[in-house]
Amino acid sequence: MVEQTAAPILELRAVSKRYGGAIALEGVDFDLLPGEVHGLIGENGAGKSTMMKLLSGVYNDYGGEMLLDGQPARFASPADAQARGIGMVYQELSTFPHLTVAENLFSRRPPGRGGLIDWGRMRREAQAHLRELQMDIDVTTRMGELSVGTQQIIEIARVIFSGARIIMLDEPTSALSPPETRRLFEFIATLKRQGKTIIFVSHFLEDVLEVSDRITVLKNSRKVTTLDALDVSKHQLVELMIGADAKILQQVYEGETGAVAVRQRNAPGAVVLTVEQLSRVGRFSNISFTLRSGEVLGLFGFMGAGQIQLARCLFGAEQPGTGKILLDGKALNLKNTTSARDAGIAYVPENRRDTLMLGQEIYKNITLAHLGTLLRGLVNPRAEIEIARDQCASVGVRPAGPNLPMLPVGALSGGNQQKVVLAKWLTKLPKLLILNEPTRGMDVGAKDEVMTIVQELRDKGVAILLITTEPETILSVADRALVLSKGAITAELSGQELTKENLMKHA
Amino acid sequence: MSNTASTNQSLTPATAAINWARRRARDLAPFMTLVILIVFFSLTTDSFLNVINLRNVLAQVSTLAVVSTGITFVLLCGEIDLSIAAVATMTGVVAAASFGAFGLPGGVAILFGALAATGLGLLNGWGTTKIGLPSFMATLATQQIASGLGLYITKGEIIYTLVPTLNYLGGEYIGTEDPWRLPVVIVCGTTALLIGHFVLTYTKFGRYVYMTGSNREAARLSGINTKRIVATCLAISGLSAGIAGMLNTGRLGSAQGYGLDDMLLDSISAVVLGGTSLFGGEGGIKNTLIGLLIFGVLSNGLNQLQLDIYVRLWVRGVILLIALIINIYALKLRDTGATE
Numbered sequence: 001m002v003e004q005t006a007a008p009i010l011e012l013r014a015v016s017k018r019y020g021g022a023i024a025l026e027g028v029d030f031d032l033l034p035g036e037v038h039g040l041i042g043e044n045g046a047g048k049s050t051m052m053k054l055l056s057g058v059y060n061d062y063g064g065e066m067l068l069d070g071q072p073a074r075f076a077s078p079a080d081a082q083a084r085g086i087g088m089v090y091q092e093l094s095t096f097p098h099l100t101v102a103e104n105l106f107s108r109r110p111p112g113r114g115g116l117i118d119w120g121r122m123r124r125e126a127q128a129h130l131r132e133l134q135m136d137i138d139v140t141t142r143m144g145e146l147s148v149g150t151q152q153i154i155e156i157a158r159v160i161f162s163g164a165r166i167i168m169l170d171e172p173t174s175a176l177s178p179p180e181t182r183r184l185f186e187f188i189a190t191l192k193r194q195g196k197t198i199i200f201v202s203h204f205l206e207d208v209l210e211v212s213d214r215i216t217v218l219k220n221s222r223k224v225t226t227l228d229a230l231d232v233s234k235h236q237l238v239e240l241m242i243g244a245d246a247k248i249l250q251q252v253y254e255g256e257t258g259a260v261a262v263r264q265r266n267a268p269g270a271v272v273l274t275v276e277q278l279s280r281v282g283r284f285s286n287i288s289f290t291l292r293s294g295e296v297l298g299l300f301g302f303m304g305a306g307q308i309q310l311a312r313c314l315f316g317a318e319q320p321g322t323g324k325i326l327l328d329g330k331a332l333n334l335k336n337t338t339s340a341r342d343a344g345i346a347y348v349p350e351n352r353r354d355t356l357m358l359g360q361e362i363y364k365n366i367t368l369a370h371l372g373t374l375l376r377g378l379v380n381p382r383a384e385i386e387i388a389r390d391q392c393a394s395v396g397v398r399p400a401g402p403n404l405p406m407l408p409v410g411a412l413s414g415g416n417q418q419k420v421v422l423a424k425w426l427t428k429l430p431k432l433l434i435l436n437e438p439t440r441g442m443d444v445g446a447k448d449e450v451m452t453i454v455q456e457l458r459d460k461g462v463a464i465l466l467i468t469t470e471p472e473t474i475l476s477v478a479d480r481a482l483v484l485s486k487g488a489i490t491a492e493l494s495g496q497e498l499t500k501e502n503l504m505k506h507a
Numbered sequence: 508m509s510n511t512a513s514t515n516q517s518l519t520p521a522t523a524a525i526n527w528a529r530r531r532a533r534d535l536a537p538f539m540t541l542v543i544l545i546v547f548f549s550l551t552t553d554s555f556l557n558v559i560n561l562r563n564v565l566a567q568v569s570t571l572a573v574v575s576t577g578i579t580f581v582l583l584c585g586e587i588d589l590s591i592a593a594v595a596t597m598t599g600v601v602a603a604a605s606f607g608a609f610g611l612p613g614g615v616a617i618l619f620g621a622l623a624a625t626g627l628g629l630l631n632g633w634g635t636t637k638i639g640l641p642s643f644m645a646t647l648a649t650q651q652i653a654s655g656l657g658l659y660i661t662k663g664e665i666i667y668t669l670v671p672t673l674n675y676l677g678g679e680y681i682g683t684e685d686p687w688r689l690p691v692v693i694v695c696g697t698t699a700l701l702i703g704h705f706v707l708t709y710t711k712f713g714r715y716v717y718m719t720g721s722n723r724e725a726a727r728l729s730g731i732n733t734k735r736i737v738a739t740c741l742a743i744s745g746l747s748a749g750i751a752g753m754l755n756t757g758r759l760g761s762a763q764g765y766g767l768d769d770m771l772l773d774s775i776s777a778v779v780l781g782g783t784s785l786f787g788g789e790g791g792i793k794n795t796l797i798g799l800l801i802f803g804v805l806s807n808g809l810n811q812l813q814l815d816i817y818v819r820l821w822v823r824g825v826i827l828l829i830a831l832i833i834n835i836y837a838l839k840l841r842d843t844g845a846t847e
Contacts (some may be wrong), residue, residue, distance in 0.1 A: 317728060341730030355728045357721040359788065368718055369729045371711050378709045424729065 009034040015064035024050040026221045039208035040201045042218030056088040057081030087164025091171040097144030102126035149180030168199040177302040268292035272463035278323030283309040284487035291463045298478035299467040306487040307467045315347040316340035344431035358410035363388035370428045391423035415446030434465045471500040533782040536837035537797045548808035568803035569696030570751045575774040576703035577747025580740040585720040585787030586642035588744045592771040593653035595752030598624040603762035607668035628745020632738025661764040677757020704792035720787025777802045
């Protein structure tokens with residue numbers, strides 16, 4: 001229970017932060033009560049990430065005041081924030097997969113004297129600490145062998161062990177299966193009982209509603225409101241976050257099925273992709289399906305079901321063991337990514353870092369995939385910049401401006417970087433577009449834009465394979481869906497059967 | 508960089524100039540170092556700042572320029588080539604031996620040398636891409652092979668009969684009157700730099716080299732055949748080293764199976780001094796040119812100071828270290844500026 005009359009453990013008063021000319025936060029007030037789970041929601045660009053960076057000590061130049069335990073505080077660095085009891089667990093965990101659980105828990109300060117590590121003590125203390133948190137894991141296991149959900153819980157344990165009283169979780173459930181999500185929520189409940197305070201940042205509104213005591217909504221760099229979680233519905237939260245006019249947004253968030261109005265389209269055309277008994281030892285086996293032009297086929301499965309490897313095999317980035325891939329009826333031997341690209345296949349991987357050169361200009365990134373055919377002869381920056389400008393406009397990259405193509409890609413927000421990836425592959429309309437988690441970590445608005453682009457491509461006759469762990473994404477745009485579980489296809493759903501429950505059931 | 512995007516601020520000329528300088532830090536810092544060194548040596552010695560000496564500086568770095576062009580490609584795509592000095596030595600010997608001992612026509616002997624050098628470069632490429640060895644290992648092995656071949660062919664002796672063309676390219680001059688005679692080797696070095704610059708800046712291949720070095724996996728997942736790019740860069744490096752080796756025999760008047768060991772570190776120093784990143788994706792021939800000039804001016808200037816030969820060596824090392832530190836600081840300034 002949260003004591004409403006207790007003094008806040010952390011407060012922000014009229015906090016503002018600017019980057020150059022852009023406003024990231026303006027006049028934000030925030031208070032965190034001891035022992036509560038406080039949800040933080042809002043689009044990217046609404047200020048969530050900036051606020052977290054402020055609270056975790058990454059920034060110390062901002063307007064306004066922060067109070068910790070009632071005293072004015074301004075963290076000099078992330079180390080300073082940690083020393084004062086703020087712990088941050090990022091969406092992409094910072095664990096060491098080759099080291100054991102014990103080594104990870106003690107990674108920042110191994111026990112021992114005079115520079116030597118006391119391994120026995122490390123093991124014992126690590127095991128004891130986990131037991132206190134009601135976790136029964138063998139601390140000698142190598143971190144990389146554990147599931148993502150377990151690694152995450154250990155990462156949270158490490159942060160607590162380093163003395164955190166306030167723990168910030170950034171998109172903690174985006175990579176978890178439902179059972180793992182349950183386990184995380186139970187763990188959070190345990191932490192609450194032990195007096196820890198938690199800030200839960202997520203775009204999964206159901207999760208936020210379930211686990212939070214209070215919820216703060218950010219929009220356009222300002223705080224909209226803070227409410228009691230029991231007093232508000234998902235629909236109301238969506239409205240507070242983005243306003244009343246949503247388009248596909250409402251469907252995406254509320255996971256409605258049978259939204260036929262959204263699916264006005266032509267009937268799918270000829271078969272473009274045929275996969276026959278494709279297998280890769282240890283990853284997936286006997287995958288067979290067909291995909292037609294103008295069709296969006298969803299591929300749903302929890303993390304680790306083999307979908308990433310399957311996608312990479314379809315793009316020539318990995319080699320399958322056995323089986324056949326046919327494009328337009330002809331068998332393909334995809335020995336490398338170049339042959340896949342030349343055959344008309346495009347691939348948007350789940351990690352932007354795997355496909356963008358963040359330090360290079362946007363226009364160079366955009367023209368890269370089809371540079372050979374876009375330009376004749378020599379490289380031509382002026383022409384490339386024009387092409388990049390057109391592409392950025394058609395996918396809606398922001399901030400728009402005459403100099404946009406010359407900026408380094410790394411200067412854009414995550415959602416806009418994702419759009420640049422799409423733009424890169426759309427410089428030449430592909431026959432087959434493989435999208436791997438195209439909207440992961442994106443805010444509601446950007447998700448909507450990407451899904452609209454996907455629909456437009458479908459209407460132009462592109463065959464689209466949409467791989468995702470979010471059922472809402474499939475429901476908002478796919479005509480059919482396959483469910484992949486532990487490397488095998490367990491169901492094919494379409495029409496009335498294509499519901500969230502069925503997708504989850506077969507995974 | 509962020510300031511060009513924001514239209515809210517009006518920039519004073521001073522701020523605009525600082526921003527421009529920040530973006531160009533990778534190129535400006537080495538250039539400043541070069542200017543400082545030239546000024547320093549001009550002031551502290553009488554013999555530095557005259558036409559003949561400056562001409563010598565250029566001549567002294569010309570063969571280095573050829574091999575540095577090649578290694579620039581390799582560094583830009585994110586790899587390294589440790590075999591260049593050995594390949595250079597070996598190629599000089601192959602050309603000389605083919606001409607002298609085997610009586611092949613001059614042109615064929617040179618071609619032979621070039622093919623041998625390129626072959627070793629392709630061997631590096633094969634080891635790195637097909638086998639998957641880190642380039643450090645693969646080129647280390649090739650270095651041994653090339654060294655060994657060089658010594659095997661010469662059996663430790665020095666060959667004095669060289670292809671006349673090489674004598675001309677390496678040792679002769681255009682024009683007859685001092686100080687206005689131009690050593691042909693400077694023309695060779697400049698040509699190599701120009702060709703390298705053209706390829707890297709204006710061709711698709713050059714763009715792929717930069718992208719491959721910037722983020723190998725991202726380039727691969729964008730459909731680029733990164734293996735082919737890397738292998739080609741290593742072949743280019745081998746060929747450049749071979750040409751440099753042959754030019755060097757012309758300059759020295761002899762071919763021997765050893766003695767070019769400095770070339771490896773000298774060329775990498777020159778490239779890195781100029782601002783090209785050891786990690787790939789940033790830099791280029793313009794940077795290599797400045798780096799070569801810094802290197803040449805420094806070596807020559809220290810000679811003019813008439814320091815003890817042993818003092819010269821470590822002083823040069825210290826100055827190189829300082830120049831590199833300045834480079835890194837300039838880049839840090841650039842990067843912190845961009846996030847404000």
